Each structure stands twice: as C-alpha cells, then as structure tokens.
Amino acid sequence: MTRRLQLMSGLIAATLVSAGAPAIAETLTVMTAGDQNMVDYVNEYLAPKFEADNPGVTVQAVGTGPGDAGSQMIYERLSASAGAGAQADVDVAVVHQKMAGQMVNEDLLASYRGDIDTGSLVSRETADNALGTNVHGYVMPMFHSQTAIAYNPALVESPPKTYDELVTWVKDHSGQFGYNGIKGGMSGVSFVMGWMYAFTDDAKQLMNGPFDASISSDWADALAKLKDFNQNVVFTPGNAGTLDMLNRGEIAMGPVWVDMFYTWQSDGRLSPDLKLALIGPGMPGQPMYYVVPASAPNKDMAEKFIAMATTPDVQAEGIVKRFNWYPGIDAQYVQSKLDPETWNKLFTDVTPDDLATKGKPFPIASYFDEILEAYEKNVTN
Amino acid sequence: MRLAEAWRWLPRAIVLALLFFVIFGPIANMLLWTVAEKWYFPHKLPLEYGFAYWQRVFAPRGGAIESLVNSAMIACGTVVLSLAMAVPAGYALARLRLPMRGLLMLVFLMPQAFPNLPVYINIARLFYGFGLNGTYVGVILVHTTHGLMYAVWIASAAFAALDRELEEAARNIGAGPVRTFLTISLPLAAPGILASAIFVFLESLDEFTGTFFVGAPVVKTLPLLLYTATAGGNYQIASITALILLVPSIAFMFVVERFIRADVLARVGR
C-alpha cells in the first residue's frame, strides 16, 4: 500500500512541478489550419530556414485541423484570449478567407503588410478582399488553391468541360459522381457555388456584391435543378471522403482541392492515373492567409517570419516546387525563379488560361451564407 | 470421445472466428496502413510497403516521443485527480442520504452530455482568466472534468453494491467509520474503481479539443501532434498514431490488473 502511495505521490509531484514550467524564451508559435502538409511545410522547410537565419529562435508549429473547422478553432482561441484580456499564444496564424474576414471585423489582427518589404509583391484582389471584407494590410496570401473536378480517365472517356455537360454525364452515369454536399468539406461547397455561378444570372453580384437579400428568389430554378441532380450522385463524407472514394474506384468523378489531390497522389493514396478538369463557367478557389494576432507576443519576429515566407525564392522552392500549390504572391516574381519544367507541372491538367478564365473567387460572405441556407432549406429538406 | 469433443468445439470455433474477424478486421486494416506507402484501387492490398511514414511521425522536430510521454503523464495525473475526488464523492452519493442525489449525479454527466464544441470558446476564456492556459495543471483539470463522469458514476455503483452486512460487522466489533471505510469498503469496491481508472486514462490519452484550447502551444500531447493528419484523411499517420497510443494504454491496463487479485478484471458490483 505504501509503495502505491509513493508512486502516486511521485506522479502528482512531477506533474505539479512541470505545471509551472515557463515557456522557452524566443519561441515563435505558428498555428495553421489546413491539412498536415501545411504543418509539415512549417516544420520541414520554413522553420529550419528561419532558425538558421535567426539563431536563438525556435519555431514551433501547431496544426488545428483541416478546413474551416481548423480556422474556426484558431478564431475561438484568439477570441477567448482577447475576451479575457490576456495575451495571445500565437505569433503567426494561417487561416482561410472567411475566418480572416471575421477576425478583421472583430479587431483580432494586427496590420502588418505595410511593414514588410514583400508586401508590395502581391497585387491580386485576394490580398485586399476576403469574401467581401476589406482586409488590406492584415493578410499576406500564403498560396492560392483551386477546386476542380477529378476524374478517372479509364471510366470517363471525355471529361465534361462545363456544368451543363456534367449534368448530362451524371444523368447517363448515375452513381458515378460524388461530392460531399455542403457539410463536411469545402470541395462540395465550392461545387455548389460553381453551380450557382453557372445556373443563375447573378454570378457577378454573388462574387462582388452589393448584398441584396431579395435576389435569392431568383435561385429557385437552380436549386430545383440541383435537387434533381442530387438524385444521381453519391454523397461522400468530406474532402478526404471524396478522394477516398475516387481512390477505391467507387466513384469516377468528384470535386477536389487541387493541392489536396496532388498531395494524395504523391503520398500514394491516389492512383497516379487520375486527372483534373476545371469546368466552366468556373469553380471557386481561395488563398490561405498569413495573419498576425493583435496581441501576439513576438510581433516583430512574426513579421520577419512572414516576410521570409513570402519572398520569391521561398515561394518558388517551398510552395510551388515542394507542394504543387499556386503561389501566394504574384506569379511573375515566382516564375522567374523556377525552371520551366517545374513551373509547368503546376499546370499539367489546369492550364494558366483555364485558371485565368475559370478560376473564380467564392461569393461574398453574406451571399455565401445565403446560398448555404438556401441549399439546406430547398435541396436537402 | 475425441470426435464428440471436436463436435462441441465447432460452434465455439465458428463464433470465435467470427468475433476475431469482426474485432480484428478493422484493426488489421489499421496495421496494414501503418506500413503502406502506396495503396489504391484496384489493388486489394498495399502496393508498396515501407516505414516512410514512421520516419515522418518520429521526425526530430516533431517531438513525438516527448508528446507521447506528456500524454501518458497527463493521463496519469488525470486518473489520480479524478479518483481522489470521485472516491469520496461516490461513497457519499451511494451511502449517505444526500438530498437531490439524482440531480448531483446528472451534474457529473454534464461535461459529456452537452457536446463540447460550442462550449470550448467559453472554457478557454475562463482558463485565460485564471491564468491556467498553457499549463499542465490546466490540461489535467480539463481532462478531469470529463473523467469525473466515469469515475463518479462507476465508483458510486461500486459502493452502492457493497454488502452492508460486512460494514456493519466491522462497526459492531468497534472499528470507527474511517477505519471501516479504509479496510472494508474501499478494498471491496476497489476493482470497480480501478476499472473506471482505465476509462479515465484512455479518455485523457485521446483527448484533443480540450487540450488544444487550454494547453496548446506549450503543452504538447500526441493527439495535438497528429490530429491534423488524422482528421485530414492521412490514414498512414492516423494508424501509426493509434498504434503508438496502444503502448501506454495496454501498459496502464496491465498495471491496473496487477492491483486486482481476481483473475477477471473488474468487480463492479461487489
């Protein structure tokens, strides 16, 4: 009995002692939403580089999970610490567009883009506009991602080029197309958004605003068509679910994130024979942003880190070469740093022309929510 | 004689084989993924085997070993704290006639009865206010609020099922209430209480969300390290994580079993 007591009190003492352990000085904390490759990117590439340039600094990365759920967790952490009047625990966060907009609206972020020299290297609208919220100065795009339809060439002789062609194909091949609806993953959501762009006349207003709730009455036809379309599809559990079913040959086509698609292929979870097609009039894509919390403990170092991560060299080597992502800063600065072969690998299935014409932004936040609500009310119910 | 024995074994063997398939089928799936480097349709088994993902998990920067040790230590701390509070509470709820006993029992169910997702933002704020964010004590406290459900309910059931005659006999020969508790009640209820320890340990070991909101980035546990990969469909890493977590879980189970004399594990109910 005494032996057990000793063991237990030892354990209690050990844990209590370590409870008061202070954080290591000069640690830069990076919290990133998104897939594991985002965490790996920091751990395997950015962190060693930064630590080599700044001796005495350690970089630690924390992943919060894929999709908007991951960004939501970062937002909740920042909101909680701000609400309690405490300092944030995060120096650099990598979040999706929707959450970045919300964080700016709630004054959780610091404006830093003007302070770093790479800030001038990005001129795309996505650096200033996050789904309708003005985020100028608060964000730097890390990379741009795009959704497209992945298909199995063995089962799909001629892939559809537009949403209309897709509808016809799915009618003739029931059960061969899969997507995750609007729950569980953004690939399905982006498919639905693309559907709205294709089958309503409001595409421009959806993307740019202004917000006018009354136009949702125009959507009845498109939604009814979607409900009809859903009779012939298979529903997957999420982004990974769609890729999963493509992997096992249970579906022949489905919307996927281009970067996730390439990652799964290189990780051996997807057959190398599968291909991508970006269908017209367009499918959405979005950047992920580097942001700095307003009360970050090491703000200067955070800015230095982001500045390093958005230099053309790092974008070329890290973003494009290693991960097959479209760069965050303007393409021309990055292209000059790479050999043509690597650059063109980005565009094997989806050409720069495709991207320019059919790569669309998501609708502005208020329409985003409206469309999701309309889907829930009219398509699933 | 031998034939009759063999005959009797047939239904047993079939049921056991079926059970084996049902239990180990998914686990075999997991084991295959831990060593699969390439596996896609139409191949029924992995194309390429290898330990590349083990290297990824145990990359020096990742700190997988440190995280594993942290997870195990936090789990042990949670077990100790939960039991320390649950044993007296369970005894009181089972034996001493408390008013609103039902309500109190329901209170202990609450942390798991209300799905935690919307609550964590408020819990995080509270912990920031107390200065418990980023500390091991904070994380242990969060795990304990969940562990108390198992510990209190099972301890309460264990104490309630004790034979009161034994306790009364001890009191009749002059033992005080504390002595009776320590020498009669507690040892008899111990197997059930220690069974609950296993569940508290397992729950703490796998906990992600609470640990993230209260502990990250200072406190590094294995679920924190590998959650993103697991949730994102990286089967290789998910399976390796599960395999690694098996080690402290089974070790803890062995340790607990040694404290119990009976050769079948829990004696909840006596």
Add this chain to the structure above:
Amino acid sequence: MRQRLLGFALVFPALATIVLLFAFPLTYSIAGAFRAEGVWTLANLAKAYDLYRSDIVFTFLIVGVSALLIASFSIAIGGYLTLGSSPTAISALRWLYRWPLFIPFIVAGQLMRTFLAKNGLMNNVLTEVGLLTPIQTVSFLDWRGIVITFVWKQTPFVALLVAGAMASLDRSMIEAARNLGASGPRILFEIVLPQVRQTLLVGIILSFVIMLSVLSVPMMINAQSPTMITANMAFRINAYGDYGVANALGLISCVMTGAISWIYLRYGIREGGRP
C-alpha cells in the same frame, strides 16, 4: 444532519471542479441558445427543430439501436466468460474482446471508413473468399456504419463492467442451479442478469452519453442528412458561425441524455437508495 454535511463535504471537491470549470462556461452556451441578435428568444430552438428535426430523431434511433446491441453483446460476452464450459475458449474470448477499447474514436471512424466501404477491406476479403461477387458488394457507409462503429467501440467498455460484476457473484448459487439441471442461458437470464442489472445500466447510460457526444464518427462515415446532431452542430459553427443554433442543438442533446439518465436514477432510487 451531520451525515448530510459530511456527505456534501465529500462531494464538494468533485462538484466544485465541474461547476467552476464546466457548468459556469456552459451557462453562457445555454444562454446563447436562447439569444439571437441581442434579445431573448426561442428562435434558435425553432430553427434547430425546423432544419434538423429528422436528424434529431435519427440520432436518437441510432444511439438507441446501438445501445440495445451493445447491451446484448455485453451480456453474451459476460455470460460466456462467467458460465462458459471451455477454459480455452474463455481465455481466447477474454484476450479478444478488449481490443477496440484502445482505439480512439477518431481513428476508429477512419478505419471503419476504409473497412466498410463498397470496395473496402471487408468486402474485398469476402470477395476473395468467394462469399460475394464484386457486383453484390454493398457500402455500409451510412447509418449502419455509424451503428457498427459505435457497437464495435463501446461493447468492450460495457462488457468489461458487466463481466467483472458477474465474476464477483456468489458462485454457489450458479453451481446449485447447474446441479438442478438448468441450462446456461437460463442461469444467465434468471440468476446472473438480475444481480448485475445495475452495473449494466450504468454502462449503457455512460455509453449513451458518449455516443451522443462523438463528432468524429458521423463526420467520417456519414456527414450527409440524415446525420447525427453533433455533425450539425459542427456545421452550424464552422459554416455560419451560428453559435445560437449550435447551442440549441446541444441543449436538445443534453435533454435527451438527461431524460434517459433520470429514468434510471428514479428507478434506482425507488429501489431504496441504491443507484
């Protein structure tokens, strides 16, 4: 009176932990369920009912079916471990049944996804062995997959509790019944089960609570309608930032659990104070 004070003192640390660290933040959430746009309202509950009522029923049915299956299997496993005649089979069973306990829910969800799919491992094995043709294979990735995952994961939990309770019963009664010629199942249902009933109920209620609160399993196996309440809560928060309806759904889930537990506790109390 002194006993009451003592009782409260003993319960106090555990109670204080829960109240301070959970109940207090929870009140914000529950209050949030009744607030929308700055006013007190039932609109969130109405919306939750409106959009998700089929999911609420679905959740209850799934968890109910799972609980029944878990109870049956646990009784069977516990019964065999206690009353079984072959020591080898007993040891084999004892070694076998505990493994799913150690696999976290999130991993179990993943594994089941690749195991139960149309071209998943299970169907592949059955096709190889010749029991099925590829055309006949069926995907279990819907409500059945969720039930299977829950039953797979929670049965060892309840079985552990039940087997232990059965093992510590007085064997003389069982032996006497055996000598009188009663069959195994009869002894199980008429002698053993009534005595371990309360442990079984505790196990089932805890399983109920756990199953109602798991998010990873429905997300991984079937996030489409109909799905479980937790998946919808996650969707409301992550897609709309709508904590109001999410909290309303949480409240509904909590009420479900509370109702079931309350029935047990009332029943237990009527039995004279034994839980």
